[in-house]
Amino acid sequence: MTAAKRLAIARLSHEGNSFTPAVTGLAAFKHREWVVGEAARGFYAGTANELGAAVDFLAARPDWRGVFLRCCAAPPGGPVEAEFLAAIQAEILAGLGKGPWDGVYLSLHGALLSTGDTAPELRLLAEVRAAIGDAPLAVSFDLHANLDPEIARHADILLGYKTYPHVDTYETGAKALALLERAARGEIRPLSRIVTLGAVLPSFNMRTESGPMAEVEAAARREAGRPGLLDVTPFGGFAYADVAQAGASVSACADAGVSAGADAGGALAERAARRVLSEFEARKAAFAVRLPGAAEAIRQALALALTGPVAVLEPADNPMSGGIGDTTGLFRALLDARPDARPNVPTVFAFFWDPKLVARAQAAGVGAELDCRFGARLSADYGAPVEVPAKVARLTDGRFVNLGPMERGLTTDLGPTAVLDVGGIAVIVTGTCQSPNDPAYFALHGIDLARPGLLCVKAKNHFRAAFGSVFAALIDAETPGPAALDLRNLPYRNVPRERLLAAEG
DSSP: OOOOEEEEEEEEEOOBOTTOSSOBOHHHHHTTEEEOTHHHHHHHTTOSSHHHHHHHHHHTOTTEEEEEEEEEEOOSBSOBOHHHHHHHHHHHHHHHTTOOOSEEEEEEOSOOOBTTBSOHHHHHHHHHHHHHTTSOEEEEEOTTOOOOGGGGGTOSEEEEOOOSSOOOHHHHHHHHHHHHHHHHTTSOOEEEEEEEOSOBOOSTTOOSSSSHHHHHHHHHHHHHTSTTEEEEEEEOOOTTOOSTTOSOEEEEEEETTTTTSHHHHHHHHHHHHHHHHHHHHHTGGGGOOOOOBHHHHHHHHHHHTTTSOEEEEOGGGOGGGTOOSOOOHHHHHHHHHOGGGOTTSOEEEEEEEOHHHHHHHHHHOTTOEEEEEESOSSOSTTOOOEEEEEEEEEEEOOEEEOOSSTTTTOEEEOOSEEEEEETTEEEEEESSOOOOOSHHHHHHTTOOTTSSSEEEESOOTTHHHHHTTTOSEEEEOBOSSTTOSOGGGSOOSSSOGGGBOOOOO
């Protein structure tokens, strides 16, 4: 009887923002994804992400035995504490030391930072390769990865998400595993190459349904159809990581067997990646946009809100870009606009991250009145706090299951939350800093977004995946924050200023 093939699976996903005043530790991972072994298989079963694809891959292949090593992810934020990150990496490497393996799959982000290392994923992959020898290694990355070309020396199969908002995470994992299976069977001899643009692009105009990124993705699909190529992925990069490798890039994975050897396969992959990179280069200027200020965005929204629901997005404090749920620019503009004077426009503000304020609301109970200080808890660099009275309207345990399409089926834990009534505005306050991108987030707080009204939300492009068809209009506003549009206003130390693409005009 043929022995089952052994597959090692691990996940370490975090997007690090260098301009966020808080660091990321164990608590942030435990509120999001922190599982190992058979508990990981159960946690990810039925979810629409890379590890959900891994569970399904194994369920369909009794000839493969999967071992789930540490699988973890935290919402984007400040760099991960160095000692804690080192412990995660050591745990993964210790598990890999229990080989041999017929294949290894790693689900990474590509913009991970630690308080002691600006390129921890490159070093992790070098150590993984040393631990597993010649076993085929497949690695998947987020579309916003900042990739060092050296990564391709360690990963045989390298690919990433093709959509933004990221609604193809499951498909990305499934493709990585399908190629890994073919490599393990000797059907292909994959190798990868990475080329970089040398420019840091803001992601506001990086959605893939239209615009410059859609055109780059189309070029990548054409390249991937050439003989001998297995995948071509454009990466937009993550602008808020102040690291030398920040910026857009393209990876290509080729079959050295078809290409008559590693040298020819490498050249094939390199040429394909550079052709797509030229499409990036030709469209750099198209990624620059201009956004209205908060007051103007709210003025536009209130003019539309009587006929249908309207949302004003605050990308500069979007948690999916490392925002801190703590800036006050949009909230102050909302109060100044006095939507309470328009009783037919129900108004919601999502959100502030303030565990102590939530605890006060929980202790006081529904109906209690509190003197509140909103924002500037972590830093006043992005605006002074707003001090106003509020009434406790609702309390929750902060737990829900995502309805999708992004991360469908994944359990989310916000920590305890409160809805506070501030002059008729429903303000959501949470115990952790996580993006309000899913319908279940608002259902948890008793909020019906289908009604005419105004939502002000700390979110960006991912919000559109679930809500693009719900709102009559979505208006992005520029405010001060750790993920602001104009990169020149942020204190980079490691990225030359000439590589920063400024906002239009």
